[in-house]
Amino acid sequence: MVRREMDILAGEYALGTLNADERSEAERLKVSDAAFARAVSEWEERLSPLSEAVPPIEPPDSAWNKIEASLVAPSPVVSTALTDLAEQMVDLKRSLSLWRYATMGAVAAALALAIVWMGGLDTPFRQAAPEERYVAMLQSEKGETGFVITMNMPGKQFAIRPVSVQEPTSKSYELWAIMKDGKKPPMTLGLVGTGAYAMMDAPAEIDHKMLEEGVQLAISLEPKGGAPTGKSMGPVMFAGLLVKQTP
């Protein structure tokens, strides 16, 4: 897309006039293209004075009570060691090459831990060769690790490990895959709990070939029971890249 066209699309997005499909497209661009995201912020800033003409309305008291009840306080449910290791991975999701470089150190140790979890399970994971294993650390914008996901390829079963995360009040967490080609809207992998380690199967619509290195996994906050339209509408709470455990 030429620069000018991209800037106008950013303007239309910020103005709020794109239809549902065009909006999803723009939202994907916002994630994948820093220049586009910046253009959107600039438009939001440019148009924002218009909001001064909107008469303020006091929200009901219940609004604050619900917000306060939903504030997620960090509450580590695993050993500090794992949390520390997870923290060292904060920026790795942004850089696959760094990921590869760092496998010598702490990351390798964390992955070894992941293998220990897998090894303890009597599942098909056990027989799989290590190079077929994929891992994603899903983190909040504050860099807190919420979930660790491991998958074996080929195969559609994956393991999800809540790390430091509380069950949302009257909402559900839903896991999505954003494919590498970026052509499709995010596809749901199902609802995820925050209690225990769980094994899940990817839905039938997802071909295992789609789940490759570089696929973005994200967990959004949706209405109880999941996004009713099958499209993610809620805010993204955790995200991370799926990468091969052994490059």
Add this chain to the structure above:
Amino acid sequence: MAQSELEQLLSATAKGDKAAFHALYNATSAKLFGVAVRILKRSDLAEDVIQDAYLKIWDAAPNFRPALGSPISWMVAITRNRAIDVLRKRTEVGVEDQKDGGEREDDALDPYEMTAQNRELKALLSCMERLNPDQRQCLLMAYYYGYTHEEISERMSTPVGTVKSWIRRGLARVKECLGDG
């Protein structure tokens, strides 16, 4: 509340200070709720929207950069994006709104009637004044109500292609006029 105070509250919020977050909420929630009600025309949905918006603000506060914009623009954008997502979702699944008297369809909003306009609003409005009235009307309808090109086309009885080009040209001219085109 002055911008610098909001910046301080937001920066304390980024460090997990709940009291600062509550003060930020008290200072801004009527504005954000007003924006959400305007778009969704229902206070129950608007309440859900600001709930999601403030949780997003709480989570994303560490990413806010004062150099890139004001706190209130940032918070308004989060709220509007959320409200428009909900609006689109409802349109897509064909939810009919109950007519409960809370409809605000005809409650037209004209920023030009505001007496107390700050510098930024004045600059934006004077740039929008240079557009032809139809272009201006499209931009305002889209901003205040989150209408799609298609919805504006119906409301103005104008082909969708014309509405699209009015909006695109309108945006380009506003940007140019504000001096950052």
